[in-house]
Amino acid sequence: MIAAAATRSQIVIFGLGGQGILFVTRLLAEAAEMEGRDAIVSETHGMSQRGGAVESHVKIGGFEGPLVRRGKADVTVAIDVTRLADARSFLREGGACFVNATAAEGARSLDASAIARELNATRAANIALLGFSSTAAPGAFPARASLLAALEKLSPPKAVEANRQAFLKGAEKA
Amino acid sequence: MDPDTSLKQTSAPAREVLLGNGAIARGLIEAGCEVATAYPGTPSTEILEEIVRQRDALGAAVATEWSVNEKIAFDVALAASMCGKRTAVAMKQVGLNVASDSLLSAAYTGCLGGFVVVAADDPGPHSSQTEQDTRLFAIFAKTPVFDPSTPREARAMAMAAMELSERHRLPVLLRPTTRVCHSRQAIDAGPLDRRPRPAKFSKDPERWAATPRFRLPLHAELNAKLEAIRAEFETSPFNVEDPRPTPFGIIAGGCVAAAVSDVLAEEGLDIPVLRIGTPYPLPLGLVTRFVARHDRVLVIEEPDAAIEMQIPDRRDVQGRLTGHVPGHGELTPEVVARLLGCRPPPPAPPSAPLPPRLCPGCGHRSVFYELKLAMPGAIFAGDIGCYTLGTNQRAIDTCLDMGASITMATGFWRAHRLDGKDIPIVAIIGDSTFFHSGIPALLNAVAARARFVCVVSDNGIVAMTGAQPTPADAGASIEAICRAVGVKWVRTTDPYDVEGGIAILKEARAWTKEPEGGIAVVVARRPCALYQPPEVRTPVEIDSGLCDGCDYCLKMCECPGLVKDRATGKVVIDHTKCIDCGQCVYMCPSDAILPLKKEVPLT
Numbered sequence: 001m002i003a004a005a006a007t008r009s010q011i012v013i014f015g016l017g018g019q020g021i022l023f024v025t026r027l028l029a030e031a032a033e034m035e036g037r038d039a040i041v042s043e044t045h046g047m048s049q050r051g052g053a054v055e056s057h058v059k060i061g062g063f064e065g066p067l068v069r070r071g072k073a074d075v076t077v078a079i080d081v082t083r084l085a086d087a088r089s090f091l092r093e094g095g096a097c098f099v100n101a102t103a104a105e106g107a108r109s110l111d112a113s114a115i116a117r118e119l120n121a122t123r124a125a126n127i128a129l130l131g132f133s134s135t136a137a138p139g140a141f142p143a144r145a146s147l148l149a150a151l152e153k154l155s156p157p158k159a160v161e162a163n164r165q166a167f168l169k170g171a172e173k174a
Numbered sequence: 175m176d177p178d179t180s181l182k183q184t185s186a187p188a189r190e191v192l193l194g195n196g197a198i199a200r201g202l203i204e205a206g207c208e209v210a211t212a213y214p215g216t217p218s219t220e221i222l223e224e225i226v227r228q229r230d231a232l233g234a235a236v237a238t239e240w241s242v243n244e245k246i247a248f249d250v251a252l253a254a255s256m257c258g259k260r261t262a263v264a265m266k267q268v269g270l271n272v273a274s275d276s277l278l279s280a281a282y283t284g285c286l287g288g289f290v291v292v293a294a295d296d297p298g299p300h301s302s303q304t305e306q307d308t309r310l311f312a313i314f315a316k317t318p319v320f321d322p323s324t325p326r327e328a329r330a331m332a333m334a335a336m337e338l339s340e341r342h343r344l345p346v347l348l349r350p351t352t353r354v355c356h357s358r359q360a361i362d363a364g365p366l367d368r369r370p371r372p373a374k375f376s377k378d379p380e381r382w383a384a385t386p387r388f389r390l391p392l393h394a395e396l397n398a399k400l401e402a403i404r405a406e407f408e409t410s411p412f413n414v415e416d417p418r419p420t421p422f423g424i425i426a427g428g429c430v431a432a433a434v435s436d437v438l439a440e441e442g443l444d445i446p447v448l449r450i451g452t453p454y455p456l457p458l459g460l461v462t463r464f465v466a467r468h469d470r471v472l473v474i475e476e477p478d479a480a481i482e483m484q485i486p487d488r489r490d491v492q493g494r495l496t497g498h499v500p501g502h503g504e505l506t507p508e509v510v511a512r513l514l515g516c517r518p519p520p521p522a523p524p525s526a527p528l529p530p531r532l533c534p535g536c537g538h539r540s541v542f543y544e545l546k547l548a549m550p551g552a553i554f555a556g557d558i559g560c561y562t563l564g565t566n567q568r569a570i571d572t573c574l575d576m577g578a579s580i581t582m583a584t585g586f587w588r589a590h591r592l593d594g595k596d597i598p599i600v601a602i603i604g605d606s607t608f609f610h611s612g613i614p615a616l617l618n619a620v621a622a623r624a625r626f627v628c629v630v631s632d633n634g635i636v637a638m639t640g641a642q643p644t645p646a647d648a649g650a651s652i653e654a655i656c657r658a659v660g661v662k663w664v665r666t667t668d669p670y671d672v673e674g675g676i677a678i679l680k681e682a683r684a685w686t687k688e689p690e691g692g693i694a695v696v697v698a699r700r701p702c703a704l705y706q707p708p709e710v711r712t713p714v715e716i717d718s719g720l721c722d723g724c725d726y727c728l729k730m731c732e733c734p735g736l737v738k739d740r741a742t743g744k745v746v747i748d749h750t751k752c753i754d755c756g757q758c759v760y761m762c763p764s765d766a767i768l769p770l771k772k773e774v775p776l777t
Binding site: 029043052063064065068069085088122 | 189191433437520
């Protein structure tokens with residue numbers, strides 16, 4: 001079990017429509033709620049979901065508005081490497097950036113897509129990267145137990161085990 | 175069109191993480207809403223979807239309806255309210271334009287049961303053709319409006335709006351913005367108002383059928399209601415003031431008030447704020463006293479200046495009207511921070527964000543390809559829906575509003591006919607948009623004896639907003655409607671039959687030139703690939719020996735499954751995106767895209 005997280009944190013997740021950004025966002029909101037911490041998250045809907053750029057903001061602990069200010073995020077996560085520059089620009093000084101890539105500058109990288117392929121669950125790259133980043137920067141995320149519980153609650157029954165495996169494999173690499 | 179109003183009792187969590195639209199749904203159900211109608215549109219769509227989901231979870235009796243358009247949705251909910259039911263209608267902000275005829279009239283007649291009109295604004299705009307401000311519509315329509323800053327407040331305001339509406343017998347607006355609709359927060363739920371409100375319509379023609387003579391006293395009555403509500407709003411819990419006198423103060427409303435609160439906290443700025451949750455009728459006493467306590471007041475609101483313009487003495491007030499707040503675009507936390515003199519954020523990277531595209535296997539894509547080949551040089555009048563993305567294939571020339579493809583095609587025909595010119599003109603409209611407002615447009619075109627090709631690209635659902643049903647589910651036939659309004663030439667195609675589709679479109683164009691010809695309608699029918707993938711799989715591969723890198727497929731097919739290999743300059747299939755629809759086989763002049771069942775020479 002990982003120690004309790006910081007009281008406040010701001011996370012922004014970047015990707016493209018169809019990569020499961022909304023799912024990760026819901027997961028974080030649910031996990032924070034399980035810990036009794038007030039969270040507000042923002043999602044991109046509508047036309048942007050048709051393969052366009054999607055970003056989701058997560059604010060845990062006493063915020064009112066759903067949007068993170070550029071330069072204020074504790075952690076940013078780019079589920080698609082084409083969004084790395086955006087992810088980096090949202091970081092505060094000393095914040096941590098994570099990216100789905102074999103290697104990257106200015107960010108900790110994990111080939112989350114490869115993990116998803118190994119598990120024969122190509123849509124689980126988002127979860128693998130969540131396992132990786134939440135283990136590497138535990139202070140900014142809800143605890144692992146909460147994330148796994150939220151994963152179980154929100155995953156479609158068929159995908160629960162694959163998502164769990166993806167999360168743990170990503171976490172191992174941290 | 176949903177008869178399920180059964181009263182089944184099931185347990186529902188007292189606290190649940192909900193989308194803002196879900197929080198609005200929760201508030202409406204808790205307030206005893208029994209009839210809810212809507213037309214889908216981002217960012218409002220999930221309100222009715224959540225009413226259905228939570229109704230079932232809570233065992234509440236709520237009749238719901240995806241109406242054919244927003245005006246119809248409004249009228250249905252209003253009439254149910256006139257029978258004493260508590261009701262609600264939900265739409266996006268431009269939907270209120272469609273429903274405005276009813277809204278302005280209903281403010282005069284009033285209602286009986288509580289009637290909440292939810293119109294979701296979209297500063298940005300993220301998914302809309304305008305940045306219009308529903309609060310200004312509230313002023314114009316003389317209708318009170320609540321403006322929530324968070325999902326939690328949206329639930330509370332939905333309940334307050336219902337109560338206010340019923341007490342004053344006046345429709346009440348709830349105006350969330352995209353960031354409230356689409357943020358997610360834990361919501362504490364309360365008990366449901368289950369008081370019975372049996373349907374009883376009491377005839378009162380001087381009100382419900384008021385002619386102009388009776389409209390005059392109704393207008394006086396409306397003015398009196400608004401002044402009573404203004405007095406109530408002076409002490410509304412949704413308007414919160416920090417009473418300290420300082421040189422500088424802020425008035426903020428809606429979602430921007432939440433951003434202001436966060437920026438002030440983050441920057442350690444101590445500036446008194448007056449939060450306005452009821453922008454119309456504006457509580458003038460509260461606002462005037464706040465302005466008087468400061469040498470300078472900045473009004474931060476979006477997307478327009480609804481609060482600022484209602485302040486009687488604006489000598490010490492700055493905002494959008496004075497140019498101190500940007501006149502367009504979303505007031506993000508970055509903009510709010512800049513308005514408050516904070517250190518600017520790091521620059522945004524110069525990335526060109528990927529534009530949205532039609533999904534792999536989308537039937538619309540094939541329709542556009544066929545149109546471009548069958549009628550090169552035509553004017554392509556487009557409409558509102560996924561297929562507006564035909565702009566990517568350069569097969570959409572105009573996009574105005576719902577139903578405007580057919581009306582504008584008529585105008586294009588009129589202008590050219592006046593000069594004796596016969597040019598190919600195509601109206602391209604989706605099935606749901608056709609039902610929404612295409613039918614009177616087509617009737618008008620027939621009556622005008624116009625000559626153009628109308629393509630109804632029919633995927634069977636409202637795809638853009640997440641697969642809501644259309645009246646076709648109840649048996650409505652687009653072909654039968656077209657014939658009924660007087661179209662003599664109607665054909666149905668499968669967009670995947672590319673060669674057949676091109677031939678039919680050429681025939682359609684020929685009909686517009688026949689002496690006895692006129693409008694030709696082609697119904698191109700193929701289920702949305704996102705929700706019903708093609709039944710026949712045609713995996714394809716690109717023969718790199720035959721591909722000469724001409725990029726024709728990238729421009730004409732414009733499928734996310736086709737990508738340029740930068741190293742070789744040739745196009746390859748991205749099998750993580752491709753759904754094996756096989757349509758691109760037709761879209762290569764070098765015949766390099768081959769169905770895999772044929773032998774593909776490996777190079």
